Amino acid sequence: MEKVVKVEGSEEGKFEVTGLEKSNFVLSSPKHVADPVVYKLVRVDGNGRLVPATDDELMEVEGLLENEKREALIVEDTGQAFGYTSNEASSSGMPQLESSEGLSQSENTEAETEKLSTQLEETVPSRAQCSSDDHVTQPVSVGMCLKPLDGPIQGGASTSAGCISSQPDFSKLKGEICLDNLSIKELHEVFKATFGRDTTVKDKLWLKRRIAMGLTNSCDVSTTTFVIKDNKLVKKDKEDSSDNVNLGTGKVYSAVAVEYNGDLLNNLSSQIDEHQTISEARSGNNVVENNFANEDLAADQRAAKRVRKPTKRYIEELSEAESKEYSGRLIVSPKNIGIRPLPSNSHARPARNVSLEGRTVITRLDSLGGFGIQVPCVYRVRRSRPRKNVTTLLKFHPSGMGMTATFIKRGLDVHGSEMGNASMNKVLEAKSTLEQTPQQFVAESNKEKSSTDLGQNMELKYVDPLGDTSDDNVVTVPTAKGGIRRKHHRSWTLSEVMKLVEGVSKYGTGRWSEIKKFAFASYSYRTSVDLKDKWRNLLKASFAQPPADKGANSRKHPSMPIPAPILLRVRELAEMQAQSPSPNLSACKLPACGGRGSVNETRPEYL
DNA sequence: CTTAGGG
DNA sequence: CCCTAAG
Structure with missing residues (x-):
């Protein structure tokens, strides 16, 4: 026993x-x-x-x-x-x-x-x-x-x-x-x-x-x-x-x-x-x-039946890891991947490798409540400006799955002009039956709606909770020129802010790409530009609010204010940076890579 | 491509 | 956030 x-x-x-x-x-x-x-x-x-x-x-x-x-x-x-x-x-x-x-x-x-x-x-x-x-x-x-x-x-x-x-x-x-x-x-x-x-x-x-x-x-x-x-x-x-x-x-x-x-x-x-x-x-x-996971899941499942689906975010993160090289080549921006609840659950399956488009990718199973889903880890998904050819889709081979899994993918980068903006969604369906045809994957714009009913709620509850949100609040706004502008608001989480601050302290302002590379390695969204913008905002905020207004300001939930300490830090860094724009460049670069040590000590805050 | 700035 | 100019 x-x-x-x-x-x-x-x-x-x-x-x-x-x-x-x-x-x-x-x-x-x-x-x-x-x-x-x-x-x-x-x-x-x-x-x-x-x-x-x-x-x-x-x-x-x-x-x-x-x-x-x-x-x-x-x-x-x-x-x-x-x-x-x-x-x-x-x-x-x-x-x-x-x-x-x-x-x-x-x-x-x-x-x-x-x-x-x-x-x-x-x-x-x-x-x-x-x-x-x-x-x-x-x-x-x-x-x-x-x-x-x-x-x-x-x-x-x-x-x-x-x-x-x-x-x-x-x-x-x-x-x-x-x-x-x-x-x-x-x-x-x-x-x-x-x-x-x-x-x-x-x-x-x-x-x-x-x-x-x-x-x-x-x-x-x-x-x-x-x-x-x-x-x-x-x-x-x-x-x-x-x-x-x-x-x-x-x-x-x-x-x-x-x-x-x-x-x-x-x-x-x-x-x-x-x-x-x-x-x-x-x-x-x-x-x-997986075994472990299953156990855990199974237990959980019993307690509360619920279904979770792999989120885009999840995939992005995973993919980000290895695919530095895939840079922008194949781009699929899975806006959303949803799964419909299925009647029967399957057991988790071991991770396997499958070859995707000639490359072998490692897939891992996401243990959802009962669904085994293979998530490709490799190709990188890049969220970026509208891409010309957006329609690269992946095919999932439901190989291991005995059940049906439906992936809903919402395309975001679609150039609305050609598709008609309403239908910018792609639905990727993988049916266990294997009879699915490629075509099904594409152009299933409206499906979203129907599935959304189901999904919407789920998304709110299950997806959103992801700290990072896999859900994308992508709102496409048609612009005069005929382009479509995606408005992607993804609110910054505290940890992101902290990382940003950390990054700035390490690399200094202005070296956004570096920061992005190191501190935000796992956040595929958040471009260096985003970092920069965020920093700008932080600065603004940090200089504006110090005198904490104690009044009835604290609304707890509505948008977390940004921890005062962080603001403080921001301010300090800002001043610091101002004074010494290029502190120690020589030491900065390599250290990050190999030489551990004390580099990370944020520079002394001499003010 | 990466930054800086403006919007 | 997006967009654009500039290096």
Whole structure:
């Protein structure tokens, strides 16, 4: 029944546990610790009791364990000094000390555990022993995650923080994030913090991926593990970890709800990191994930039946990853891809490769509620000005699917002039029956409407929630000249803004393409021009609103204002930039690529 | 193609 | 956001 899982991975043992709150369990009843490596999975029940994990949970955890994960805990109010260490002391040697602390605390754990109201729903493996001295204190990683704060930024603004209470919970974005351990609810929070909007999606896997992608700026997120540190996805291989088994020191996963405490700035700084590509990180593949995914999905599905469809956004992101080379060649701008609910559900299928137009593309299955959909990862979709020949369509071979899937694709770049503006939609239908004909793909303009009925609602609910919105609010406006202008409004999410700010701080204003390339790697939309424009707007905003009008200004939902701290940052950067237009060019360029190090330190904010 | 600016 | 001029 109970599975025994090995904990592998080297953790940098850090306990970021704050005193009282302490981890939920660090557990440790001595017995459990018998074998440092074998643990039993349990979860904390509503009333704080430990109960054996269910199979589903095991699955999840297992997945977790496969990779190393860590999470930085951030607790706002803890009485203990070290809870805050991350803030002040930070850096250096903390980790070790903390572990010992962690231990002692863990002793009380059981008792504590009961008290925890915790929203912990997840199982958490933990280790109390910090056995070896092997701490793998990884200089970089540890440092970073431990002290997300202490950014260079503090000086200037004094971080004044917590002024905004209606903010998304940014704290969750700090340091290392272990999405696997979060409950759906928490994932939602993280999601919100990341994308600036809420989501109703309940699929954990999806949420995790989504968040991972957002935070990582990459589409290439691991599918089995979701530990994000700074802007990188951290993943370890099994083998890898098994080797390191000894070094693990305790790890604590806990999800503590925290209130926004105004560390946004710090958060920013921590995020400003180099884009380190963790090459080792990737190796695994989707196959595994799918099983996992299915489990998760299945469960979810039962709970609430719903259907999700891959969104254009999703595809874009994925495609963006590899297809730098495809630049504009084949352009298909799937405006929207919808799927109609089907009566029967299928099981997820393993990812497969199919060859598309002579090229092999990797497709991954998007696990929708029951639909298996292959999403081509490669060709790049570019959203850009109306393209001359827009009609390149892809053919999907429903090969693996036993069911019918209908893709609705709304073309946007159609030159309305020729098509008649109303009919700019293409519907791509893939029927399992295989009898579909190519023609069906094209010109199915009106279909949209019919399907929309169904889809509209769904879109609002399911699609929109994507932080990025896969839905496009593309409104085409006929222009006098006979052209059609697409008005594509995609509101900027907080995370995007943050990335932008980060980018500017790193590369400086004016180097939009660079910023686009690095900081916005995963956002296929958002052109360098967009970045520029946004920056312009931010500047405007930052200089206009400082004197926070406290009045009844705060409307919570209607368009998030833009976190004050960010505005501050913007202003600082702006001034900075003004003074030194071309700071250190020499150092700027290459560093980004290879030389890690301190480059990311945002320049000192001397004002 | 990338920037800067204006609209 | 879009568009255009300019390098």
